[in-house]
Amino acid sequence: MKQTRLLVALLLCIFFIGKQDANAQLKRFSIGPYVEAAFPTGNFSDTHNTGFGVGLGADIKLVAGLTAVGSVGYMRFGGKDVSNGTGGSISMPAAQAIPIRLGLRYNLISILYVKVEGGTAQFVGDYNSGTGGLIAPGVGIRLLGLDVEAKYEAWFKNDTHSFFGLKASYNF
Structure with a gap:
């Protein structure tokens, strides 16, 4: 929880610092909301349905073509009914998490980019509580x-x- 508060405080600081440069001819900072749809793979697809998420992302241009990115959000995957091996079934609880991501984005050409992010996923609710890593x-x-x-x-x-x-977002 401390990590979430720290990241939110950091994003707010970055926002206010970036706000000062917003009138500059070259915009170096942006922030905005996002929505995403997620399609589980592997064992996760056996126990959970398609997931949906919302959040807030920000980016800061570092040097030509390279940008630091970060986001904090909420994701939810509905649980499935899974066979328990004795002819019955178990209803899996929904997987809910608060992912906190930091990373780098590199523009290959003016509008096309590649990105890698890492961070933590804070699981909440009845499924797998605790914090895990993410890539x-x-x-x-x-x-x-x-x-x-x-x-x-x-x-x-x-x-x-x-x-x-x-993932679709709009940055201001």
Whole structure:
């Protein structure tokens, strides 16, 4: 929880520092909301349905083509009914997490980029509570403020919870 508060405070500081440069001809900082859909893979797809998430992302341009990125959000995967091996079934609880990601984005050409993020996933609710690590490589297109990304993300806590995701955001 301290990590979440620290990240939120850091993003707010970055926002206010970036706000001072907003009138500059070259915008070096942006922030905005995102939504994402996630499609579980591997063992995670056996126990959970498609997931959905929302959050807030920010980025700071470092040098030509390289940008520092970060986000904090909320993801939820509905649970499935799973066979218990004796003819009955068990209803899996929903997997809910607060992912906190930090990483780098590199523009291959003006609108096409590759990105890698790492961080933590704070599991909440009845499923797998606690904190795990995460890695999330992706590729995307950013045109003006609209950003669309395809990614693979894996959370590591007692088992690997991996998924392919589509993420859409708008940055101000």
